[in-house]
Amino acid sequence: MSSQRERVEVVEVGLRDGLQILDRVVPTRDKLDWIASEHACGVRQFEVASFVPPKYMPQMADAADVVAGARTISGLGVSVLVPNVKGAVAAIEAGVDSIAIPISVSEAHSLANVKRMPIEMVAQLKEIRKLADQAKTRVRVDAGLSTAFGCTIQGHVSEDAVVTIAQACIDAGADTVGLADTVGYANPAQVSRVFASVRQRIGERLHSAHFHDTRGTGLANVVAALNEGIRSFDSSLGGLGGCPHAPGASGNIATEDLVFMLEAMGYDTGIDLAALIKTQHRLTDWLPGQPLYGKLGLAGVPKNFPHAPQVAA
Amino acid sequence: MSSQRERVEVVEVGLRDGLQILDRVVPTRDKLDWIASEHACGVRQFEVASFVPPKYMPQMADAADVVAGARTISGLGVSVLVPNVKGAVAAIEAGVDSIAIPISVSEAHSLANVKRMPIEMVAQLKEIRKLADQAKTRVRVDAGLSTAFGCTIQGHVSEDAVVTIAQACIDAGADTVGLADTVGYANPAQVSRVFASVRQRIGERLHSAHFHDTRGTGLANVVAALNEGIRSFDSSLGGLGGCPHAPGASGNIATEDLVFMLEAMGYDTGIDLAALIKTQHRLTDWLPGQPLYGKLGLAGVPKNFPHAPQVAA
Numbered sequence: 209m210s211s212q213r214e215r216v217e218v219v220e221v222g223l224r225d226g227l228q229i230l231d232r233v234v235p236t237r238d239k240l241d242w243i244a245s246e247h248a249c250g251v252r253q254f255e256v257a258s259f260v261p262p263k264y265m266p267q268m269a270d271a272a273d274v275v276a277g278a279r280t281i282s283g284l285g286v287s288v289l290v291p292n293v294k295g296a297v298a299a300i301e302a303g304v305d306s307i308a309i310p311i312s313v314s315e316a317h318s319l320a321n322v323k324r325m326p327i328e329m330v331a332q333l334k335e336i337r338k339l340a341d342q343a344k345t346r347v348r349v350d351a352g353l354s355t356a357f358g359c360t361i362q363g364h365v366s367e368d369a370v371v372t373i374a375q376a377c378i379d380a381g382a383d384t385v386g387l388a389d390t391v392g393y394a395n396p397a398q399v400s401r402v403f404a405s406v407r408q409r410i411g412e413r414l415h416s417a418h419f420h421d422t423r424g425t426g427l428a429n430v431v432a433a434l435n436e437g438i439r440s441f442d443s444s445l446g447g448l449g450g451c452p453h454a455p456g457a458s459g460n461i462a463t464e465d466l467v468f469m470l471e472a473m474g475y476d477t478g479i480d481l482a483a484l485i486k487t488q489h490r491l492t493d494w495l496p497g498q499p500l501y502g503k504l505g506l507a508g509v510p511k512n513f514p515h516a517p518q519v520a521a
Numbered sequence: 522m523s524s525q526r527e528r529v530e531v532v533e534v535g536l537r538d539g540l541q542i543l544d545r546v547v548p549t550r551d552k553l554d555w556i557a558s559e560h561a562c563g564v565r566q567f568e569v570a571s572f573v574p575p576k577y578m579p580q581m582a583d584a585a586d587v588v589a590g591a592r593t594i595s596g597l598g599v600s601v602l603v604p605n606v607k608g609a610v611a612a613i614e615a616g617v618d619s620i621a622i623p624i625s626v627s628e629a630h631s632l633a634n635v636k637r638m639p640i641e642m643v644a645q646l647k648e649i650r651k652l653a654d655q656a657k658t659r660v661r662v663d664a665g666l667s668t669a670f671g672c673t674i675q676g677h678v679s680e681d682a683v684v685t686i687a688q689a690c691i692d693a694g695a696d697t698v699g700l701a702d703t704v705g706y707a708n709p710a711q712v713s714r715v716f717a718s719v720r721q722r723i724g725e726r727l728h729s730a731h732f733h734d735t736r737g738t739g740l741a742n743v744v745a746a747l748n749e750g751i752r753s754f755d756s757s758l759g760g761l762g763g764c765p766h767a768p769g770a771s772g773n774i775a776t777e778d779l780v781f782m783l784e785a786m787g788y789d790t791g792i793d794l795a796a797l798i799k800t801q802h803r804l805t806d807w808l809p810g811q812p813l814y815g816k817l818g819l820a821g822v823p824k825n826f827p828h829a830p831q832v833a834a
Contacts, residue, residue, distance in 0.1 A: 396744045431745070472708035
């Protein structure tokens with residue numbers, strides 16, 4: 209049965225997108241315990257850190273050590289977030305498999321976040337592409353188009369701008385492009401439109417989706433992106449991270465909820481959901497007192513799961 | 522613009538499905554405040570109570586008073602849940618517009634809940650149909666097929682059984698049939714299949730969907746049902762109610778989250794979202810200390826909302 213099911217990749221980003229907005233600094237050994245535990249459940253792709261100045265983000269000061277630790281686990285793909293050339297040099301030196309470069313489609317968000325216009329970030333990507341090509345082993349360069357569905361600063365983000373920046377990233381040498389709803393504004397109709405438009409322009413290079421569940425639409429947006437052919441999704445164990453713009457509100461879609469939905473729909477994630485929920489419960493050891501948002505951790509696996517996937521009528 | 526958008530009906534069921542599992546009894550005047558406040562936001566359909574013996578459900582002991590109060594509000598459709606003929610007599614006497622009869626497709630759940638097999642509940646529906654036809658003003662009879670996507674007792678619920686019971690309900694005189702994921706087991710692929718199968722059998726009589734968000738798939742399931750032509754959805758303000766089978770887990774999809782998604786997708790609910798969030802915040806007056814689950818109450822309305830709906834590419 210398993211071999212007949214279509215594969216969907218789940219990328220754990222909690223160690224980066226989840227931890228980066230917390231006030232606390234998680235010890236390196238706990239981060240590596242988390243990675244090893246989730247890898248044992250079948251998760252194979254992790255965004256493990258950001259390479260950014262420690263004075264701005266002390267939670268990520270151990271990025272090189274986390275990469276080194278993660279690399280010791282066989283069959284684990286190690287990605288990191290890198291906003292500039294300096295970070296890319298350090299990431300490649302640390303031995304990452306791939307680099308994710310955040311490029312905010314919202315000019316207001318881009319200026320506020322990295323003091324650069326989106327098109328200047330594309331120029332950074334071009335420089336990083338050259339560095340990646342000079343590395344001993346090939347390093348993949350992924351463009352992550354943030355605020356692709358709206359922005360807390362400028363509000364509306366034009367769909368044409370998303371297509372334009374996506375094309376510019378490909379022209380600059382990105383291997384893949386992903387679209388991110390950084391602030392939880394997206395709705396499924398919009399997701400369908402924007403993914404279809406970008407797909408029409410750059411084809412299969414449009415690779416992944418990154419949704420936040422801040423307004424409850426996270427998994428609905430996943431389904432819309434699945435319907436547009438996307439087969440790689442970012443998520444964070446326990447929905448860890450919250451939303452910096454809305455105290456108490458949730459952030460990334462929760463890995464365990466995403467895996468539940470995908471497997472229940474008949475997709476093959478390669479992940480053992482019951483084991484994943486056990487790892488989710490261990491988050492309270494690594495992050496005592498931290499609010500979590502995933503639903504499966506409380507509700508548990510349904511009595512009718514897994515059931516044999518059926519063909520739609 | 523408004524007149525060009527397709528209408529979707531949102532049915533507030535928090536006063537019934539939300540309050541019935543709480544330990545507390547909410548005063549009648551607070552229930553009526555809630556109804557009036559949400560009606561002022563544009564909500565037009567409410568399931569306001571259950572007509573069940575007060576010894577089993579003291580929260581619903583004032584059902585006739587709540588119906589009487591709700592009836593004084595112009596343009597408000599008053600529905601109640603009724604599990605048997607005795608309840609139907611009282612509901613019709615109280616002056617309801619419609620009666621929802623819960624019929625569990627899971628035999629195990631039906632026996633545990635009402636000590637009757639599903640087909641015996643269909644026989645109750647037939648009796649209630651006769652009573653409704655004898656009422657002074659026409660009373661609509663809606664069949665609500667609970668556990669249509671799985672059951673916490675027997676696990677799997679067959680899709681053929683859902684179709685069979687739906688047809689039996691129509692044969693017994695139901696005006697409409699709705700499908701309910703009572704326990705939060707449904708996934709979007711299953712929702713598409715089951716709604717398509719039932720629609721194929723009973724056509725437009727398949728009217729509404731009732732989803733719980735216990736495992737985070739609530740709004741994703743709404744989108745799947747929308748794609749199958751459903752234009753009426755139950756929800757509960759603040760996601761009130763929780764899940765009796767999973768302490769701390771959420772229950773019904775939250776009305777404010779549902780309205781946000783539908784309006785953002787370009788549908789017309791007739792509901793003022795900003796006003797609805799204010800009413801959601803008043804739940805803490807009527808239900809002090811009660812955990813709520815809706816996301817919009819914390820996250821707020823996006824800066825790009827409402828935006829002009831666009832046509833899919």
